Amino acid sequence: MPPTLSSPYARVRQEVAARADRLWEIARTLWDDPETAYEEHRAAHLLSGELERAGFAVERGVAGLPTAFVARAGRAPGASTAGPTVALLMEYDALPLLGHACGHHLIAAAGLGAALATRAALDPVDGTLLAVGTPAEERGGGKVTEVRAGLFDGVDAALMFHPGVRDWRWAPLTxxxxxxxxxxxxxxxxxxxxxxxxxxxxxxxxxxxxxxxxxxxxxxxxxxxxxxxxxxxxxxxxxxxxxxxxxxxxxxxxxxxxxxxxxxxxxxxxxxxxxxxxxxxxxxxxxEHFRDNKVLSELFAGHLGRAGIPLTEPEAGVYLGSSDIGNVSTRVPAIHPFVAVMGPEGSDHTTEFAEAAAGPRAREVMVAAAEALACTAADVLLRPGVSDDAWAYWRAEEDAGR
CATH class of the missing domain: 3.30.70.360 (Alpha-Beta Plaits)
Incomplete structure (x- = not known):
């Protein structure tokens, strides 16, 4: 759906643009003050506070994890009003000794920006918009615990992006x-x-x-x-x-x-x-291995392409590690695209990647990803049939054992 001046997509992009400086300030604050798995108290406080001030109802310490949180906008839990539920995911743990050499500060800022922009552009939200703080991806798996606690029950789309060294529509994660x-x-x-x-x-x-x-x-x-x-x-x-x-x-x-x-x-x-x-x-x-939802990832790729970053299919036979987003993707439709902040000659989990993840290209990627995530959330919330199509694709993958 091409944007017009009055379209929700144009409003989403305007809302992200208006927040770009603040989002980058938040990303740099996290980068300057890295906290490792289960110790991300300052990061969780900063992110959840921004959501609370914007009118989200925030619950902290969810799933028994002190640094996890869920922020909610739209219909209340248990409400009979029809409408999909979209979850925007944020990671914010750093690596010991290397700091944010996996770019989780950019994931957090983009997820935050997408949540704030979607709520502002679509208010009132016809459905439920969640911003989920997911600690300890690098060690222990906060999302594993959150899945077990039922945090993703009823979610129709779980959306996040990951900075990397390739521009890939989905992540081949083992x-x-x-x-x-x-x-x-x-x-x-x-x-x-x-x-x-x-x-x-x-x-x-x-x-x-x-x-x-x-x-x-x-x-x-x-x-x-x-x-x-x-x-x-x-x-x-x-x-x-x-x-x-x-x-x-x-x-x-x-x-x-x-x-x-x-x-x-x-x-x-x-x-x-x-x-x-x-x-x-x-x-x-x-x-668990990551199961891409093609319906949602193609929507995200289309929005990111309009921001000037085309995504391609992963190279056959190449695997890029593991992530607890896999446990989410085998329960609900999910996306986890990679967007490059440095060239393919580099690698994450290095000091060079940490430096690149605080540079000008990283800011461009963070803003573009926030826009694409918010527009994809708008697709699910506003366009009839997107949620149903995403679930149909998920069930087909499940039935095929993929």
Whole structure:
């Protein structure tokens, strides 16, 4: 739908433009004051405060997470008035030592700008507009907890963007899990009574060897990366306990579950062979693979293209890590496009990316993404059939097992 001077899309863009300086100020405040997972108290206070002053009803500490919040505009919970529900998502946790080297300050500012502009342009909102603060994407998965708490129940579209080094319509994000493997043996002196010892560290090292063989036959998008987190305390004692932490990824959630099962079987086999006892446990919630909603992502791409940033399909066979947005996308229609703030020769989670994410290109991307997110929210709220089409596409993907 092309904008006219009186169209909601034109009003959305005017509202974003009027707030651009303040949104960039907020983004730079977050960039200058990075807070890591579950510690984002100042960021959550700043963002929720902006929404509250704009007339949103804000609930803080949702899902049992002190730095999570939901801001609501439109019809009240339980109201009988018809209308879709749109959620604009904000991430704001930083990386240890690297600060905002993943650009979450831009995600927060764009989501905030989209929420403020959509409410102002469409007031009164015919439906429900949510601005959801989602902490701890980098570690632990705030969205995993929020999904379990029912925060996305009744949502028809979950919208966010991510800064990156490519302009892609959707994100090829894998499923992932953190798995702790602990071997229990029996301590002994390596020269005094060596035959009485059962070397837990030796068992753990054998598991790494087995996984090295396994890794050679894994399909694209799947891998296991491990570190030793406990290898004993002294060289003159056979370790009675050794522990490793393993990051496991699969191209799909089903592939992840199969690979975690293989890791468990390998650990149990090593334990049997070495006469140790093994414990295999998940650490935190699992991230599911991302399921793009083509109906919504094409709308976003169209709006962003009108702002001068064309998006393309991802390169085949390329995967860009994991995110807890996957857990949202397998429950409700969702988007997670990538928009470049530096060239493809770079990479996020680097100091170079952190610097680029505070530069002029980052500001342009943040403003353009806020506009495109708000216009996509307007599509869902105003255009008959968009929500139904998004859900029909979601169900087709679900039925196909994708």
């Amino acid at each position: 499923a992932s899990a953190q798995v702790r493997v602990g071997f229990h043996g029996r301590s002994a002196h390596p020269t005094g009574n060596p035959t009485e010892g059962i070397d837990a560290l030796g068992a753990l090292i054998q598991l790494f060897n087995v996984l090295g063989v396994l890794d050679r036959r894994l399909p694209p998008g799947s891998h296991v990366q491990g570190i030793i987190t406990d290898g004993g305390r002294a060289t003159n004692v056979v370790p009675a306990y050794a522990e490793g932490m393993f990051g496991v990824r699969g191209a799909t959630t089903t592939a992840l579950e199969a690979l975690v099962g293989e890791l468990r079987s390998a650990a149990e086999g090593v334990a049997l062979a070495t006469r140790t006892r093994v414990e295999v446990t998940d650490v935190g919630g699992r991230y």
